[in-house]
Amino acid sequence: MNFEPLASFMDRITSWRIPWAEVLVMHRNETVFRYRQGYANLEEKTPVTDRQLINLYSLTKIMTCTAALQLVEKGAIHLNDPLSDYLPEFADMTVKKRQPDGELAFEKAVKPITVRDLFTMSAGFSYDLEAPSIRDAVRSTDGKMPTRTFAEAIAKEPLQFEPGTRWNYSLCHDVLAALVEAVDGRRFGTYIRDEITGPLGMTDTGFDLSDEQRVRLAPQYEYSDALGKPIRKDGNGYRLGSEYESGGAGLLSTVSDYALFLNALTNQGTSPDGVRILSPATVDLMRTDHLVGNMCGDFCWEQLKGYGYGLGVRTHISQAESGSLSPLGEFGWSGAAGCLAIIDPASQLTVMYAQHLLNNQEPFVHPRLRNIVYACL
Incomplete structure (x- = not known):
């Protein structure tokens, strides 16, 4: 494996519009590459660290669907x-x-x-x-x-x-x-903690931050074309109230922490140390394309050509359309500030990519980053 092209790509995008970026690549449960570049705080020139917390935004959706699928497995719904x-x-x-x-x-x-x-x-x-x-x-x-x-x-x-x-x-x-x-019967955040993040040893993922965690929350930016630079724009506009635990966009986490969850899904629902959050059959149902009829035409985002939509995740269904080097069945999602999850049971590959820029350049960054990762393996 040679990940120099991936490091070069990260250098390229962080010298362009994105203040900082970090990527973690796991293969067969081992971290084979981790790289970060740029400044978490542009004004103070503070380098990004491995304990930097970010808003996951829609990457929350994968965990929400996992939580609800646990109830499906139990016959509760x-x-x-x-x-x-x-x-x-x-x-x-x-x-x-x-x-x-x-x-x-x-x-x-x-x-x-x-x-x-x-x-x-x-x-x-x-x-x-x-x-x-x-x-x-x-x-x-x-x-x-x-x-x-x-x-x-x-x-x-x-x-x-x-x-x-x-x-x-x-x-x-x-x-x-x-x-x-x-x-x-439990609050959603409590359910997530008790049934998913706690068992997986994820200590930095949740809807609310402790005082210690708040210090580690990365500043958030939005690129201003008028000014030609990123400007500070903190806060999560999807949090509608102090007790609102948004299943669509509310979680905060770190790259290391959320990768533990993603890697359990790569392993068909069980972590390397034996913590099972879903069955293999449920993971397969999750990444099955559920689009039918008119839905197929509605799911037409440029960066997701060749992908269908499963139970809360994109799922790769056509390499001819996607131009992606990932195999069919690779799945995941992304977030409003630019983070990306790649979950691939066939290749035993997990990728957690993070940044904190609201106009996130996803159509450019994500398809390229995915292809570079697979080419590096």
Whole structure:
């Protein structure tokens, strides 16, 4: 293995727009390459360290779906169940429909939202955090916005389409976190700690930070084209309240910590020291392409050509379309500030890539980084 091309690529992007970047490559449970470059704090020229905490944003979604799939394994929920069996507020939904004259109408939904629809982003939700019902819930809870209250709020908003008929990147996994709470009885963050991060020895992953961890939280940036440089932009805009544990974008972690979780999935659900978080059959179901009908056309992000969508993850289905050197079945996801997870059971490969830049250059960085990693093996 020769990872010099990967180091050169990291040097290249951190001399371009990205303040810092770090990558950890594991092969057959061994760390075979780790590299970081750039400054965690640009103003103070502070180098990035191996204990730097970041906002994972949508990389949270993989863990949320893992948590909910544990409940599937226990028979507590089933993918084909109506969501309203567990969250009654979703029993009678309305759908926005465009009339022939161009006017919007609101009609009673014909199809129920299923548990599967939450996993596959096909429930009909949007990603509108400014929706009236959500903002009302923030105000009525004095800024606390418990996770279950969020679900009750979004249930008041009309759906964008009939459940199960389209794919739309949305707040589905935030509702999935509320479903875990409703079925299990524990707060979502407590469930995550008790059933996933605790058993895996992940001490730096959670929805809230201790005082010691807060010191290690990396500054967050956004690149300004007008100024020609990154500018500081801290905070997580997806955190709607002090008690809100966003299943879609709320976790904080380090590269080392989250790699432990990703590598357990690479090992078909069991860590190298024997901690099982999912069965191999469940991991295979997770990375099966669940897009059908019109959903296939909706899932059209440029950087994900050749990928389908599983239960909360991209999954590689066509090398001819993707141009990716990874094998079919490689899966994972990414986050708003630019982190990337590559999970590959066939190659026994785990990659955790991190940065902290909101306009993250993902369409350029991620496909190239993936190909370089595989070429280096």
